[in-house]
Amino acid sequence: MASPLPGYHGCLLRIYLSTGVSEQVALDETLLRSTIGGSGLGVELLLREGAAETDPLSPDASIAFVFSPLVGSPLTTSAKFAVVSKSPLTGRINDSLASSGFALAGKKTGHDAIVLTGRAPRLSILVIDEGVVRLESAERYRGLSTRETERRLRENLGSEFQTATVGPAGERQVLFATISHDGRHAGRGGSGAVLGSKNIKAIAVRGTVRPHWAEPAALVELARKFSEKSFGPATAKYRELGTASNLLTFNRLHVLPTRNFQQGSFAGAEAISPEQISVARERTRSSCMACTIGCEHLYGLQNGTGSVRLEYENLFALGPLCGIDDPEVILAASRLCDDLGLDTISAGGTIAFAMECVERGLLDEPWLKFGDGASLLQSLDSIATGDGLGQLLAQGSRRMAHAIGHDSIDFAPQVKGLEIPGYDPRGLQTMALGFAVGSRGADHNRSGAYEVDFSTAVDRCNVGPESAHLAVETEDKAALMDSLILCKFLRGVFTDFFAESAEILRLVTGWDVTGNELRETAGRIVTNKKRFNIRAGWTPDEDTLPPRMLRQALPDDPRAALSKESLGGLIRAYNLARGWSADGWI
Amino acid sequence: MQVVVELFGIARARAGVGQTTAVGDCLGDVLADLAARFPPLAESCIAGRTLRSGFLANLGGKRFVTAPDTPLADGDTVLLLPLDAGG
Numbered sequence: 001m002a003s004p005l006p007g008y009h010g011c012l013l014r015i016y017l018s019t020g021v022s023e024q025v026a027l028d029e030t031l032l033r034s035t036i037g038g039s040g041l042g043v044e045l046l047l048r049e050g051a052a053e054t055d056p057l058s059p060d061a062s063i064a065f066v067f068s069p070l071v072g073s074p075l076t077t078s079a080k081f082a083v084v085s086k087s088p089l090t091g092r093i094n095d096s097l098a099s100s101g102f103a104l105a106g107k108k109t110g111h112d113a114i115v116l117t118g119r120a121p122r123l124s125i126l127v128i129d130e131g132v133v134r135l136e137s138a139e140r141y142r143g144l145s146t147r148e149t150e151r152r153l154r155e156n157l158g159s160e161f162q163t164a165t166v167g168p169a170g171e172r173q174v175l176f177a178t179i180s181h182d183g184r185h186a187g188r189g190g191s192g193a194v195l196g197s198k199n200i201k202a203i204a205v206r207g208t209v210r211p212h213w214a215e216p217a218a219l220v221e222l223a224r225k226f227s228e229k230s231f232g233p234a235t236a237k238y239r240e241l242g243t244a245s246n247l248l249t250f251n252r253l254h255v256l257p258t259r260n261f262q263q264g265s266f267a268g269a270e271a272i273s274p275e276q277i278s279v280a281r282e283r284t285r286s287s288c289m290a291c292t293i294g295c296e297h298l299y300g301l302q303n304g305t306g307s308v309r310l311e312y313e314n315l316f317a318l319g320p321l322c323g324i325d326d327p328e329v330i331l332a333a334s335r336l337c338d339d340l341g342l343d344t345i346s347a348g349g350t351i352a353f354a355m356e357c358v359e360r361g362l363l364d365e366p367w368l369k370f371g372d373g374a375s376l377l378q379s380l381d382s383i384a385t386g387d388g389l390g391q392l393l394a395q396g397s398r399r400m401a402h403a404i405g406h407d408s409i410d411f412a413p414q415v416k417g418l419e420i421p422g423y424d425p426r427g428l429q430t431m432a433l434g435f436a437v438g439s440r441g442a443d444h445n446r447s448g449a450y451e452v453d454f455s456t457a458v459d460r461c462n463v464g465p466e467s468a469h470l471a472v473e474t475e476d477k478a479a480l481m482d483s484l485i486l487c488k489f490l491r492g493v494f495t496d497f498f499a500e501s502a503e504i505l506r507l508v509t510g511w512d513v514t515g516n517e518l519r520e521t522a523g524r525i526v527t528n529k530k531r532f533n534i535r536a537g538w539t540p541d542e543d544t545l546p547p548r549m550l551r552q553a554l555p556d557d558p559r560a561a562l563s564k565e566s567l568g569g570l571i572r573a574y575n576l577a578r579g580w581s582a583d584g585w586i
Numbered sequence: 587m588q589v590v591v592e593l594f595g596i597a598r599a600r601a602g603v604g605q606t607t608a609v610g611d612c613l614g615d616v617l618a619d620l621a622a623r624f625p626p627l628a629e630s631c632i633a634g635r636t637l638r639s640g641f642l643a644n645l646g647g648k649r650f651v652t653a654p655d656t657p658l659a660d661g662d663t664v665l666l667l668p669l670d671a672g673g
């Protein structure tokens with residue numbers, strides 16, 4: 001039956017994996033309008049499920065796959081969904097976004113979200129065929145890579161099924177395991193471990209139910225304009241060079257994390273830059289489903305075993321962060337992470353941390369050295385198999401530091417347990433604030449505060465409390481994009497982001513929504529994430545950075561120094577700008 | 587004044603070089619000089635004496651600037667880079 005609410009189905013599908021029983025649960029318009037979809041809706045659903053108070057790897061935990069009103073619309077980059085759960089890596093909220101046919105097919109099952117709870121009795125494939133749910137044995141897929149699992153599932157179930165898959169890392173509940181879809185990953189925070197803990201190797205979805213749009217003709221026209229703009233200069237960087245082109249810029253500004261954040265520039269940067277790598281290798285371009293930008297740049301491996309998607313984050317994490325200057329190793333390591341289902345930032349960060357522990361004599365694994373490609377590849381393998389050091393690495397850098405002791409937590413590259421992405425916070429201090437207060441830990445996708453540092457608005461190495469409201473603004477924009485859901489690489493094509501987003505949502509849903517309403521909604525979504533974290537045990541002292549970063553300037557840029565006091569001032573200003581108490585209680 | 591100009595990302599791709607020199611007493615002069623010598627760079631990144639939207643200049647890796655009248659000294663280094671850092 002068609003939903004009366006344009007853009008939505010008005011219900012979610014809850015599946016009890018322990019029994020295989022499922023039910024449809026109505027979602028009312030007030031809830032949908034106040035949370036929109038994606039992250040916003042997912043966090044609210046998880047709060048209602050009591051997920052904040054539950055061990056994320058226990059059968060009682062819930063994990064939600066949440067679509068949005070824009071999924072299936074003609075708007076470019078809108079084929080996205082959010083995976084929302086409590087993170088086993090951080091113990092805090094985790095909302096990972098991914099783009100793929102899974103979003104389109106999942107929504108066509110006739111639901112705005114799919115919520116899983118319980119634990120399947122054995123390793124299973126969860127098949128959702130329109131509204132019909134079944135569990136199939138996944139024994140024949142056990143141990144397979146994400147890529148091979150996806151290929152065989154399509155072969156066995158039919159190509160119209162879209163899949164979400166965990167690799168060997170998810171099966172073993174590695175705390176930073178991903179969920180893969182068409183080779184894209186819901187990457188950070190370990191949602192793959194949550195799915196693995198539920199004995200689900202993959203979810204396969206198929207459906208034909210489409211919601212209607214409030215003003216289809218005007219929506220098509222608006223979508224056409226956005227697509228046109230997406231071919232313009234605002235996205236040229238992503239289209240022509242890909243995100244990896246950040247590398248040389250960041251290196252020059254001394255904010256490229258190198259050798260476990262011990263430096264901000266890397267001697268081998270030129271050799272591993274996309275400009276250089278593409279000289280000797282075939283380069284092809286690709287895109288997520290329903291995207292007109294196409295930021296994916298794939299580089300051929302020289303051993304002829306295929307091509308690898310190279311983005312800034314895997315390049316930095318598996319390159320400079322581990323001291324690796326061999327592009328072939330970085331590409332091979334990226335591919336290995338994709339196949340095993342590992343978050344590249346956390347994998348690289350944890351291994352780089354272990355390398356420094358070896359260097360300091362805190363870990364007796366002499367084979368593990370900065371700059372040694374073979375040891376990087378061996379470490380990645382061991383994380384997925386659990387062999388040797390892999391047991392420890394699979395826990396992420398925070399838990400590893402607690403196991404090693406000797407104050408190694410001082411230089412574990414994490415916030416709230418989530419490894420820091422490729423922006424040295426000492427030289428990008430609005431970003432430092434974004435990392436410190438981030439609801440899921442150090443995260444460049446939920447706070448775009450680096451945009452402030454890359455502007456004339458602040459001195460990036462000496463940021464004052466006045467930058468707090470700019471950090472709030474970038475976080476609010478991200479929260480809205482993650483709830484609508486649109487790709488962040490589209491942000492440059494908006495002139496008035498909140499007003500134009502309101503117009504999009506109005507054409508899809510028919511709501512008389514305004515830019516101001518969406519601003520409020522975005523702020524509420526961020527506060528809701530904080531609410532989740534408070535229920536999960538958050539305290540103000542976890543909004544910080546690794547102690548070493550608050551004590552030592554970057555050796556290659558002494559201006560890039562941040563103290564506990566200055567960061568504390570930024571955090572207080574941020575909390576007050578949010579309307580929370582100065583120490584962050586809501 | 588002669589300054590060193592380092593180019594990154596799209597600016598580098600358009601100019602076809604990673605580094606060059608340019609002359610001028612202020613940022614606007616330098617941009618105009620670059621635009622005259624590298625037409626593809628001008629087309630994407632420079633409009634007359636200013637940067638097109640989406641691009642920034644940085645002095646010596648330290649300070650982001652956009653104002654065309656920003657004074658420059660002999661031997662200064664000017665970076666031209668895309669504004670959008672994300673990825």
Ligand code: SF4
Pocket residue numbers: 077099238286287288291292293294295296487488489490
């Ligand atoms: S811009 Fe890139 S990440 Fe965004 S939807 Fe398109 S291909 Fe995917």
